[in-house]
Amino acid sequence: MSQRKVDRIINAINTSDGAGVKLRRSLGQSAMARLDPLLMLDEFFSDEPADYLAGFPSHPHRGFDTVTYILDGHMLHEDHLGNQGDLKSGGVQWMRAGRGIIHSEMPQQTAGRMRGFQLWINLPGREKMVPPWYRDVPAEAIPEYDLGGDSRLRLIAGELALGSGAITAAIGEPFTTAPIYGDLHLAPGQVELALPGSHNAVVYVYEGEVTIGEQTVSSGQAALLSQGESLPLSTEAASRALLIAAKPIGEPVVQYGPFVMTSSAEIEQTLRDYRDGQLALP
Structure with a gap:
């Protein structure tokens, strides 16, 4: 099998979103910092309540999925349809904005x-205007797979030779982009994962350093990978990273803030819908 290598490194930048939540953004910091169909990746990490307490008050989305993965903390999700999700440490929420949703994500800790x-x-x-939905999956429902040598993979979504991810099982039907989302806990040594050759893939290191091929990727860096069918990883010290992959869509991406469509005309219609209260009708 051909091995994937690092094509490009994106260094996460400090920014803020919502009502001032401090975060680091790698994918999505510019239109050139994407990997079809992966639009944006934010990491938020603080021990200071002032950095996160204001949260993400009510705001709209249309045209894509959001995936929120909490390592530490407690976040409450509410949407315009009256749904609530209580996201705690180790849990994940997958939300399909589809034709439109207005929601908030607010910390429940002080x-x-x-x-x-x-x-x-x-x-x-063809899927941007489907009805919205979401799934909450608690930490204990996310499967962990042994990679050997004390390394393991928490598989949030996707199908690998190791098994299925939590969201894949919860939804019970395939995603068009067949996304793979895993949290790698790597012990010193080497591991190799088989990945679908059809997928674009990125590794985001958030603790330690991970070597992919001959390229070392440090914490706060997103490594955009070449094509291939296997992913060789090695570390000299315990490290953690996200593995994210999906089939490319190959369509134009036109983004205006929280709206992602395929043309300027669709964005203009979305803005009219939001102004007229038609964005998120049930």
Whole structure:
């Protein structure tokens, strides 16, 4: 099998979103910093309540999926349809914005560490106006697979030779982009994972350093990978990283803030829908 290598490194930059939540953004910091269909990846990590307490008050989305993965902390999700999700340490929420959703994500703690990630995955044009939905999966429902030598993989979504991810099982039907989302806990040594050759893939290191092929990737860096069918990883010290992959869509991406469509005309219609209260009708 051909091995994947690092094509490009994106260094995460400090920024803020919502009502001032401090975070680091790798994918999505510019239109050139994407990997079809992966639009954006944010890491939030703070022990200071002032950095996260204001949270993400009510805001709209249309045209893509958001995936929120909490390592530490407690976040409450509410949407315009009256749904609620209580996201705690180790849990994940997968939300399909589809034709439109208005929601909030608010911390439910006043002290301690808030740490996690939010990923945006694009939808094909024919799926951008589907009804919205979401799934919450608690930490204990996310399967962990042994990679050997004390390394392991928490598989949030996707199908690998190791097994199926939590969201894949919860949804019970295939995603067009067949996303793979895993949290790698790597012990010193080497591991190799088989990946579908049809997928674009990125590794985001958030603790330690991981070597892919001959390229070392440090914490806060997203490594965009070449094509291939296997992913060789090695570390000299315990490290953690996200593995994210999906089938490319190959369509234009036109983004205006929280709206992602395939043309400027669709964005203009989305803005009219939001102005007129038609964005998120049930």
